[in-house]
Amino acid sequence: MAKEFNDVLNYSQEQKENRSIRLKITEKCPWECKFCHEEGGWGIDDVKWEDKFVEKISNLKDALNIKEVHLTGGEPTASKYIQDLSAGLSSLGLDVKLTTNGQFSEKILCGLINSGVKEFNFSIHALNPEDFIKTQKKNDLSWAANNIENQKRIIAKAQELGAKIKLNVLISTEDDIPKALEVFEFAKANNIPLRFLNDLYNGQTSIEAIEKMAKEILNGKKFRESVAKASSSKSSYYRDDDDYEFGVKEIREYKLETLCSDCKEECTEQFYGIRLEQRDGKFYVRLCIDRKDGKSLMTVEEFLDSDYLKEINKLLN
Numbered sequence: 001m002a003k004e005f006n007d008v009l010n011y012s013q014e015q016k017e018n019r020s021i022r023l024k025i026t027e028k029c030p031w032e033c034k035f036c037h038e039e040g041g042w043g044i045d046d047v048k049w050e051d052k053f054v055e056k057i058s059n060l061k062d063a064l065n066i067k068e069v070h071l072t073g074g075e076p077t078a079s080k081y082i083q084d085l086s087a088g089l090s091s092l093g094l095d096v097k098l099t100t101n102g103q104f105s106e107k108i109l110c111g112l113i114n115s116g117v118k119e120f121n122f123s124i125h126a127l128n129p130e131d132f133i134k135t136q137k138k139n140d141l142s143w144a145a146n147n148i149e150n151q152k153r154i155i156a157k158a159q160e161l162g163a164k165i166k167l168n169v170l171i172s173t174e175d176d177i178p179k180a181l182e183v184f185e186f187a188k189a190n191n192i193p194l195r196f197l198n199d200l201y202n203g204q205t206s207i208e209a210i211e212k213m214a215k216e217i218l219n220g221k222k223f224r225e226s227v228a229k230a231s232s233s234k235s236s237y238y239r240d241d242d243d244y245e246f247g248v249k250e251i252r253e254y255k256l257e258t259l260c261s262d263c264k265e266e267c268t269e270q271f272y273g274i275r276l277e278q279r280d281g282k283f284y285v286r287l288c289i290d291r292k293d294g295k296s297l298m299t300v301e302e303f304l305d306s307d308y309l310k311e312i313n314k315l316l317n
Contacts, residue, residue: 011222018228018316019067021060023047024277025085028078030103031147032137033125035172035199037268037289039072045278048081049088056283056300060276061092063304064313071098071117072275077108083115090116099123099168102151109157119164122155124183131179159192167192168249172199174209177217184218188244195235195247200268207250214238214248227252230315232270256287258307265290274312276300 024039025047047053060066069089076082076098086096097119098112112120126132129144136144158165169183170176180196187194196213199206214220220238223245227234232254237247256271267290275286285303288296303309 012224014224014226016226016228017067018231018233018273019065020070020273021064021066021068022070022072022273022275023057023085024072024074024275025076025082026079027074029073029075029101030078031075031101033135034137035135035170035201037200039275039277039286039289041289043279045281046079046081047085047278049084053278053283054088054092057089057276058092059300059304060274060285061094063309064274064316066094068095068097071096075101075103077104077112083108083111086112086115086117095119097121101147102154103147104150104154106154106157109154109163110161113158113161113163117163119166120158121166121168122151123168123170124151124186125170126179127152127182127186128179155190155192159190165192167194168197169194170197170199171210171213172202172206174212177209177213180213181217184246187246188240188242193245193247195249197249198251200251203268210248214246218246220246228273230254230271230312232272256308256311258311259287259291259296263288263291263295265292 022039024044027042027044028046057069071082071085073079077100089096095118096116098117099121100123102122125135127148129141129148132144132148133139133141155165155167167183167187169180171180184194196210198210218238218240220240222236222238224237225234226237232251234250234252235247236250237245239245251270254270259271269289271287277284277286283300284297285300286297287308298306
């Protein structure tokens with residue numbers, strides 16, 4: 001990991017190794033978030049720990065020196081195969097993380113930890129039903145209240161069990177600042193790491209709202225900036241007046257020449273990384289959530305024999 005201190009900007013800068021792959025294990029989800037980018041689209045199979053999957057993930061692991069698998073969906077815990085997948089991936093020497101809405105039981109939480117999940121990123125949209133329901137396509141305040149209480153209970157239990165956890169809250173416009181501030185205060189009071197996420201589909205408006213939140217409202221002082229090698233992923237870290245540290249997830253300009261040079265789509269995420277999903281029994285690599293002409297979606301075999309892989313490895317190494 002390269003690291004240097006920039007005296008002019010007065011914060012440290014680092015470049016992280018990027019040996020991670022996002023595995024979309026299900027499209028099932030009890031939520032219907034209006035801003036969901038669906039990790040590129042629905043119509044996928046639930047992934048099982050079986051020979052054909054082990055072969056594909058092992059080939060990708062070897063080809064890219066993968067060290068981490070981030071489970072996504074849908075809601076990954078909605079898959080009945082998640083614990084088998086986590087245990088299997090861990091047996092291959094891979095770190096397993098997941099992004100979740102926390103709508104599961106304490107028994108499942110313990111099972112996930114025991115099966116090898118190293119980190120839980122909880123997506124928190126709001127801590128009161130009225131704000132939460134505005135993010136959904138359904139309109140049931142009682143359901144919203146139950147979801148919020150479920151999240152709090154599972155977060156508290158995960159913290160009690162010593163699991164590594166982080167809260168993510170999305171800010172789309174300045175109207176989201178009050179509810180995001182409530183989540184911030186909850187995270188700070190419970191000493192839980194928190195990140196503000198930008199809305200990919202709301203562009204500069206979202207970015208400016210987050211900057212107002214971090215710098216003006218919270219009086220945050222930036223002390224570190226981190227980028228992932230060969231990825232558009234970037235995070236900035238701040239301290240407030242009480243030295244509570246929080247992060248801001250950002251997207252930097254980063255594209256693949258082999259993938260992006262002829263693209264006409266409006267780009268929201270740049271080249272973020274490699275996603276793996278299963279469709280009609282076949283495993284596919286997805287390199288972009290925006291491109292709709294099919295060029296960014298290919299079988300694992302096609303990817304392993306592609307110029308995309310060669311370019312990515314060149315950038316990583």
